[in-house]
Amino acid sequence: MTTMDASKAGAMSRRQFLVVSLSAAGGLAIGLSLPDLAEAEPILPEPWSEATGDEINAWILIEPDDTVVIRVAQSEMGEGVFTALPMIVAEELACDWEKVRPEYASANRNLRENNVYGRMLTGGSSAVRRSREFLQQAGASARERLIHAAAERWGVPADACTAKDSVVTHAESGRSLRYGELAADAAKVKLASEPAIKTADQYTLIGQPKARLDTPPKLNGTAQFGIDTRLPDMLYAAVVTCPVFGGSLKSYDAKAIEGRRGVKSVVPIPGGVAVVADRFWRAKEAVAALPVTWDEGPAASTDSAQFAEAYRTALNGPAAIARKQGDVMKALADGKRVEALYEVPHLAHAPMEPLNCTAHVQPDRVDVWIGTQYPEAALDLAAKAAGVAPEKVELHNCFLGGGFGRRAVNDELTQAVLVSKAVGKPVKLVWTREEDMRHDRYRPQAAIRFEAALGPDGTPKGLRVRTAVGSIERSLGWGSADKGVEPSAVEGLANQPYEMGAIEVDCVLKNTHVPVMFWRSVGSSQNAFAMEGFVDELAYAAGQDPYQFRRKLLAGKDDFLRVLDTIAEKSDWGKPMPAGKGRGIAIHESFGTIVGEVVEVAVSPKGEVRVERVVAAVDCGHVVNPRTVEMQIESGVVYGLSAALFGEITIDKGAVVQGNFDDYQVVRLADMPWIETHLALSGGSKWGGIGEPGTPPIAPAVCNAIFAATGKRIRRLPIKDFDLSGERS
Amino acid sequence: MVAFTINGQHQELDIEPETPLLWVIRDELGLTGTKFGCGIAQCGACTVHVDGQAVRSCSLQVGDADGKTITTIEGLSPDGTHPVQQAWLAEDVPQCGYCQSGQIMAAVAFLNEHPDPSDADINDELTNICRCGTYARIRAAIHRAAAIAKDAGGTP
Numbered sequence: 001m002t003t004m005d006a007s008k009a010g011a012m013s014r015r016q017f018l019v020v021s022l023s024a025a026g027g028l029a030i031g032l033s034l035p036d037l038a039e040a041e042p043i044l045p046e047p048w049s050e051a052t053g054d055e056i057n058a059w060i061l062i063e064p065d066d067t068v069v070i071r072v073a074q075s076e077m078g079e080g081v082f083t084a085l086p087m088i089v090a091e092e093l094a095c096d097w098e099k100v101r102p103e104y105a106s107a108n109r110n111l112r113e114n115n116v117y118g119r120m121l122t123g124g125s126s127a128v129r130r131s132r133e134f135l136q137q138a139g140a141s142a143r144e145r146l147i148h149a150a151a152e153r154w155g156v157p158a159d160a161c162t163a164k165d166s167v168v169t170h171a172e173s174g175r176s177l178r179y180g181e182l183a184a185d186a187a188k189v190k191l192a193s194e195p196a197i198k199t200a201d202q203y204t205l206i207g208q209p210k211a212r213l214d215t216p217p218k219l220n221g222t223a224q225f226g227i228d229t230r231l232p233d234m235l236y237a238a239v240v241t242c243p244v245f246g247g248s249l250k251s252y253d254a255k256a257i258e259g260r261r262g263v264k265s266v267v268p269i270p271g272g273v274a275v276v277a278d279r280f281w282r283a284k285e286a287v288a289a290l291p292v293t294w295d296e297g298p299a300a301s302t303d304s305a306q307f308a309e310a311y312r313t314a315l316n317g318p319a320a321i322a323r324k325q326g327d328v329m330k331a332l333a334d335g336k337r338v339e340a341l342y343e344v345p346h347l348a349h350a351p352m353e354p355l356n357c358t359a360h361v362q363p364d365r366v367d368v369w370i371g372t373q374y375p376e377a378a379l380d381l382a383a384k385a386a387g388v389a390p391e392k393v394e395l396h397n398c399f400l401g402g403g404f405g406r407r408a409v410n411d412e413l414t415q416a417v418l419v420s421k422a423v424g425k426p427v428k429l430v431w432t433r434e435e436d437m438r439h440d441r442y443r444p445q446a447a448i449r450f451e452a453a454l455g456p457d458g459t460p461k462g463l464r465v466r467t468a469v470g471s472i473e474r475s476l477g478w479g480s481a482d483k484g485v486e487p488s489a490v491e492g493l494a495n496q497p498y499e500m501g502a503i504e505v506d507c508v509l510k511n512t513h514v515p516v517m518f519w520r521s522v523g524s525s526q527n528a529f530a531m532e533g534f535v536d537e538l539a540y541a542a543g544q545d546p547y548q549f550r551r552k553l554l555a556g557k558d559d560f561l562r563v564l565d566t567i568a569e570k571s572d573w574g575k576p577m578p579a580g581k582g583r584g585i586a587i588h589e590s591f592g593t594i595v596g597e598v599v600e601v602a603v604s605p606k607g608e609v610r611v612e613r614v615v616a617a618v619d620c621g622h623v624v625n626p627r628t629v630e631m632q633i634e635s636g637v638v639y640g641l642s643a644a645l646f647g648e649i650t651i652d653k654g655a656v657v658q659g660n661f662d663d664y665q666v667v668r669l670a671d672m673p674w675i676e677t678h679l680a681l682s683g684g685s686k687w688g689g690i691g692e693p694g695t696p697p698i699a700p701a702v703c704n705a706i707f708a709a710t711g712k713r714i715r716r717l718p719i720k721d722f723d724l725s726g727e728r729s
Numbered sequence: 730m731v732a733f734t735i736n737g738q739h740q741e742l743d744i745e746p747e748t749p750l751l752w753v754i755r756d757e758l759g760l761t762g763t764k765f766g767c768g769i770a771q772c773g774a775c776t777v778h779v780d781g782q783a784v785r786s787c788s789l790q791v792g793d794a795d796g797k798t799i800t801t802i803e804g805l806s807p808d809g810t811h812p813v814q815q816a817w818l819a820e821d822v823p824q825c826g827y828c829q830s831g832q833i834m835a836a837v838a839f840l841n842e843h844p845d846p847s848d849a850d851i852n853d854e855l856t857n858i859c860r861c862g863t864y865a866r867i868r869a870a871i872h873r874a875a876a877i878a879k880d881a882g883g884t885p
């Protein structure tokens with residue numbers, strides 16, 4: 001049923017296509033119009049202007065049959081924004097939730113209409129907390145205008161009418177009208193003043209567990225990811241770029257692949273070359289057979305061992321202060337001294353869907369189909385590559401087959417636009433898994449040094465932390481790294497919550513030729529591993545229980561204590577465990593949310609680690625969809641567990657060694673622990689993020705549990721590189 | 730020429746026999762529910778059924794599928810109500826959803842062999858990767874699918 005001939009689809013309007021798509025999908029499907037669009041392909045002058053309903057405002061469109069289309073300006077990459085953000089609008093709109101259909105907001109419209117959708121960037125676990133108020137306002141405003149439209153038609157005062165479940169009712173006369181009957185008039189209503197939005201205690205939909213609206217098409221093959229885009233007359237491209245970052249293409253011999261079936265052309269791209277063919281497989285095979293020589297540049301002699309040494313050495317050089325409180329040198333001069341060095345490697349994102357983009361460059365317009373976390377930047381990238389104004393670019397965002405930060409910078413988009421422009425046809429450009437892994441922008445490598453002193457009763461008197469880490473902002477050319485400190489480098493260190501006496505946290509930003517970028521919770525993921533590992537070391541040095549030790553240092557911080565006490569209670573903290581097993585605890589605040597995790601591990605005499613149970617508690621203030629919160633904590637834990645157990649990108653001769661899931665192992669079903677998630681909400685004015693905060697505590701909780709089980713302290717990830725064998729007693 | 734039956738339809742294709750079945754399914758036939766994830770049979774995003782067996786289609790040459798019967802996610806059930814799909818819906822399994830066609834196809838074939846599986850069976854035999862980490866829900870959904878099928882008096 002998705003085999004619709006693309007040329008036929010081209011002759012259909014988007015509306016017709018939707019109808020076909022819905023009936024073909026049967027009773028299960030909820031049509032998601034943008035992903036449908038990706039396959040339906042209609043390259044219309046205004047891809048977003050064809051809906052038949054009446055637009056109440058930029059966010060809400062109501063069709064005659066009462067279907068409520070709610071625009072989503074954030075990207076759906078699994079974190080659940082296609083459900084949570086419409087819930088926020090619907091909370092105020094008083095519409096029938098069963099009739100809500102999410103679709104992507106247009107980045108082009110956002111540009112033309114002065115950022116009507118706000119910032120179209122999905123990252124930093126910000127979707128709900130950055131848009132909640134204006135989405136509530138959009139819903140409330142639409143509801144009031146629907147009420148006014150009904151009141152006017154009946155000639156009654158608006159405040160004598162109420163709205164519920166997509167119906168406006170005038171109780172006195174018993175009359176009612178459906179939203180679908182009112183939408184056209186409501187679109188013309190101008191309100192004298194905007195209505196007030198609900199406070200948290202008035203919510204009836206927000207906070208209720210709701211099934212995700214994007215699930216049905218993800219069960220039958222109809223969900224459209226960027227890689228599923230099909231256009232009439234479309235060609236395919238495969239690329240190869242210089243294995244050493246920063247290297248360039250010296251020469252290639254196109255003649256060597258001439259005459260291969262389906263191969264159309266060879267197009268140089270920045271740092272590499274693309275082969276274009278009538279099928280992807282033919283393009284991929286041809287690019288593999290293409291003789292290419294590279295100018296690898298000066299980085300071709302570097303490797304990970306050199307980098308590790310360089311980061312350790314950098315810890316002895318000048319550093320920029322991120323936090324200073326009291327006289328730390330004086331504090332460290334007395335008491336019991338504890339020191340440790342923690343290290344983390346580069347990590348790839350490895351989303352399930354390899355990077356890809358489909359572009360169609362025409363003389364006066366550019367269309368791009370992609371799954372991107374950052375539509376507004378993607379618009380600019382496409383415009384720049386095509387040499388047109390951004391207003392000429394239509395960006396068709398699709399479902400993202402995982403993002404984790406990688407899809408915030410769309411290197412694949414620039415390539416696709418350049419290739420389409422060169423060949424004058426629509427081109428789908430797909431990276432192989434190897435290209436995806438070897439040309440990622442990685443989580444930075446880092447070395448983090450701790451020094452602390454404990455008083456006679458085990459109370460910390462001073463903490464000094466220095467991190468040497470790759471600057472993401474410098475790598476992205478953002479420039480503000482010149483100050484010597486950037487937020488992601490020190491998040492989780494500079495804002496660590498414990499009472500430590502005098503504190504100094506400083507930072508050395510040091511880059512190599514390896515590009516670095518945001519990665520699910522980025523700095524917090526590496527710094528929580530180090531910080532929470534070191535706090536565990538302090539607890540043991542003080543001769544105290546790691547949970548009780550943390551409790552003491554968090555005195556007065558009720559939100560932290562609520563989370564900490566919840567995981568301790570739910571995990572039976574303190575209950576003896578058999579030999580070879582151990583419990584570890586960690587807590588960390590990131591993106592406005594506190595997550596604590598207790599982990600149980602079993603370590604075999606051979607040294608095999610098995611993570612058996614994870615008990616998590618989360619304080620994100622308020623919850624929109626509890627199901628999403630639970631899923632995101634599970635997801636964050638698994639993502640961080642893959643990194644902790646196995647994750648390591650290494651460099652040899654300037655190039656990434658790992659290329660695929662055989663040498664970049666990730667957690668699979670057999671490695672999957674039992675996970676339970678508990679809400680420990682503080683409410684109030686707090687709205688925290690949820691996509692990332694589950695990740696940071698897992699690595700330290702696992703390593704702390706391994707210490708409890710074996711007495712071996714892991715200070716460098718991944719865990720797989722450690723010999724944990726030995727008999728336990 | 731290579732000929733096979735896919736989702737009940739006979740196909741004859743003029744195609745290089747060494748082409749991986751995955752790319753024939755996606756690019757020749759336009760059945761994009763089957764996904765490309767790794768190309769080396771590691772992740773299982775491309776899982777389809779060939780003569781009822783779960784196969785990682787990125788690593789099967791289409792020439793070796795000659796004469797065979799293939800089922801993809803699009804052909805699993807006419808209306809999306811296969812017990813495994815029902816269970817996946819009830820357990821809210823997908824997040825990004827990219828790997829789920831392959832997960833579902835792998836689970837269906839697995840349940841045909843293990844109508845009443847233990848967790849150990851699941852861990853041993855299902856090795857598809859999900860980077861969103863939906864494994865706990867996959868496990869629960871497999872048990873639920875087994876129960877749905879049992880209630881219906883058949884095998885999944």
